[in-house]
Structures are given as C-alpha cells and as structure tokens.
Amino acid sequence: MSLLNNTALAAFLLTASFVTASAQTPLPDAIAAPGEKTVLTLHAEGAQVYECKAAADGKLAWAFREPIATLLLDGKTVGRHYTGPNWEHIDSSAVVGKAIGNAPGATPNDIPWLKLEVTSGRGTGILNGVTTVQRINTAGGKLEGACDRPGTYRNVPYSADYVFLRKS
Template identity: 75%
Template sequence: MFMKLAAPCLFLLAAMAGPAVAADPLPDAIAAPGESVVLSVHAEGAQVYECKTAADGKLAWAFREPVATLLSEGKTVGRHYAGPNWELADGSAVVGKAIGNAPGATAADIPWLKLEVASRRGSGTLTPVTTVQRINTHGGKLEGSCDKAGDFKSAPYSADYVFLKKS
C-alpha cells in the first residue's frame, strides 16, 4: 500500500522541484561563457501562429508570439509574451533579441535560443540581466497547411529560461 502511494507523491515532488538542469555543455551557439545565472524558471504555454501568404505565394503558418506562464518552485512568478518580453511579478522586465539558436531534442520541439537583452524596464530581479537562454524545449512547433489567411492556431510548449548577467 505504501509503495502505491509513494510513487505518485515522489513524481509530484520531482515535478515541483523546479527547472531541469541543462545538459553540460550547452551548444556553442547558445552558450554564454563568463556569465552567471541570475534566475532560472520553467515556462508552460503556447507558441501562437498566424496563417499568412508566404514568399512562394502559398498560405503557411508563421510564428506570431509566445504566451507562457513563468514558474519557479511550482509558483507563478511572471509571464512571457510577444517582443519577446519576460516580466516578473516584482515589476522587472526585459526584452530580448535572438542572437543564436540550436535544434530542440526532437523535430516537434522549438529551437533552443540565446537572446541578448535589448531593453529593460522596472527594477528587480531582471535588472542586471544581459542574456536569456531558452533551453530544454518541448513542443511548440506547428506543422501542416492553413486554409485561410488571418487564422490563428497555437501549439503547446514548455521550456526553461535562464537569465544571465555578465560576471
């Protein structure tokens, strides 16, 4: 009886423990040597796509924006949205610009990213951040054709975001 109850409890505790640690070393394209971790959070949300006319004249899904909740130790600490923006409950926020990427673990996973902070607002935990890494992605890619320009569709995803500062 005890083992039947213990296994689900241990699984739940492991899930709430926080973000997984990235594989060492990270791919060169997203590594940030000489920078130290300010905060690491887990994100759960969706990648939103819009049906648009592609360069070849055919309709195709184009990435529009992320919509995600940022979690630490199982508690909501902020949000991630178009920009890309990361905003914490303490009022600090950063906007990133992608400067490197590496493939996700599977074809269904969005890429891992390295973003430099292009702007910041408020003051708090994210104030000193200079680099953001998106790692341990799961899902988020949208495949298939779209039929009507202007339609929207989302693909669930999760990832870990690591906020770094220059040491």
C-alpha cells in the same frame, strides 16, 4: 521570511542545481554564454501562436506570431512571457530580448533552444541587469503543415526553461 527573501533563496537553490546540471550537460556553442552568471532560471508553460499567412511565394503557410506563457518557480506563477519577446517578473522588473543564436530542440516537434541578447529592461527587481536569456529544455511548440484560411490562428502548447544571465 519575506516574499523577496523566499524568492532570493529559491533563485539561489535553482541556480545551484542548474550549475550542477550544466556542468554535466554542456549547452550547444550557439547558445552558450561564457563569462556570464545565472541570475534566475524559470520554467515556462504556454503556447506558441501561429497565424496562417501568404508566404513570399504566395502560398499559405503557418507563420510564428507570438509566445504566450506563464513563468513558474517551484510551481508558483512568478511572471509572464509574451510578444517582444518580453519576460516580466512579479517584482515589476522586465527584459526584452533579440535572438542571436539557436540550436535544435530534442525532437522534431520541439521549438529550438535560443540565446537572446537583452535589448532593453525596466525595473529594479531580479531581472535588472540581465544581459542574456537562454531558452532551453524545450518541449513542443512547433507547428508545420499547410493552412487553408488566411487570418486563422493555431496555438501549440510548449514548455521551456528560461535562464536569465548577467555579465560577471
């Protein structure tokens, strides 16, 4: 069986399990995507990167800078997630998104769940035609508190599931 067939089969199985799970636990309205179908669900492991900067009031605070994560399918690396936000698959397809909705994570230490509208894409692989990305099941990633040196960075580990959808 080819890598593409294995990837397609794995995507189908993940989609089936995700549809079952989402039927039991509906997503918050703010990030729901009615009328769209799941193309692929990938797990991400990485870090949210923050920079110590002067806020509008002149006080130093941690500001979100970028995500850096590995995208996994069945424990195997199949892509990466980085500044943009961008999601890039090993088949060379990629999408860029813009946040249009959010819901709180499960704990105060978890970054929010997001709904992102795809603003551009490239390639003819599995992410071709994706219109929406949801970030769900977040764990960690949030950084709060004071910082004391502008220009310093902190990486906060996080994990999440990214659901790639397209209009039916």
